[in-house]
Amino acid sequence: MGRIVDLMSQPGNLRYAIAKGFEPAVRGFLWQLVRLRRPRFLFLGRGIKFVSAYNLRLGAHVAIGGYSYIETSAKTPVIFGDNVTLREHAWVQCRSGLNPKGDGLELQRGVYIGPNAVIGVSGKIVIKAGCQIGAGVSFSAESHEFLDGSYTTGATARKGITVGENCWFGNNVTVLDGVEIGAGSVVGAGSVVTKPLPAGCVAVGAPARIIRYTGAHQTEEPV
Template sequence: MIAFLYKLVKKRDLVFAEGVGPRELFLFMLTRGALPFLRGLLAYPFLAKMQGSLFLGRGVVLLYKHKLTIGSGCYIGDYSYINCLAKGGVKLGNGVTLREWAWLQLSSGLNNVGEYIEIGDNTYIGPRSILGAGGPLKIGANCQIGAGVNFIAENHVYMGEGAIAEKGVTKHGIEVGEDCWIGNNVIIFDGVRIGRSCVIGAGSVVTKDVLDFQVAIGSPARVIKSRIDTE
């Protein structure tokens, strides 16, 4: 029954690792299933749209819920901060996971409202990740994004005389294609496009575009090879 319910919600089979017994299964279903599901039900009336179940961890802060669109089987981990104030709001596809302590914010205030964030189906974003999106931030489906990844979808204007705080920002946005693997503690700057099926090594600082199927590492990140034979 548990396996059936899991597949119904997450659209994939539940596979048990060696060493997982009844006690571990019970605790998993309680802490990652039943209680988060009940919290999601309480949030449901306030959302822009929810197509299925939503699982909310403990202490999640959801601001401007009426600008949040949720697919089926989404999970938002404990103590995450989700501020959906933006022109186009926030859209999470089916099966999206935002792990613990995620921080998502599009606007610094009512006088500086950001564009939108869109995350595709079955994309996983690790704990303590930061999604700052003054400009548009679009992440494709089936991506695996590690812990502590930082998306900075805007940049301060700083050249010339006068206070930097008064010069405003540029907002070109960030786009990540589908089926990408981005390692822990990667920083991705405004204006960058990462193509589909790319790999970005842990700790990299991405300042320039990465084309489809390329592998990039380093600070600043440089392409070291392609995942496929280009000949």
């Protein structure tokens, strides 16, 4: 208790705590109250736009940063598990206009995703428990098909994306459709992941290639 009192007595700390904790908690409480949901310590930043929130399932202690766009009209419920953090200016889209709905999104317990994330849900996206993902990540669970001599016909394929438990991504990582990343892997900043990665690997570059292993979950030799 003494430590908390000491911190709050320092200039600016109280205002910071109110802006980052109290105000988002009040917004979260009111958001749940209006929608007749049981309060579960939800923290919401300013200016968030929800679309199809009826299909969003929230665990306890979820935090969504300000000025995010959360569109959740998927075929299956969109799930943010306990202690999930989605930072400011996130963009989540499960449907584009009246095109077919996406297959769903699941952010499991303790997932952290930094600011300016882009999550395009066509195929299902699953990010498993404990993943820590830097700012500017892009997940695109759809690929345009080459048809009649062009990629602009609107023909698409949807395979989905899965990220295993306790993975770590640097800033500005892009993950393309059909990718599965094994548990405990590390993906370096600015990498573009175009194909599956085994558990426990360290991958960097565009396209991402394995440079070594962390020692946990190792299944293959680096290439």
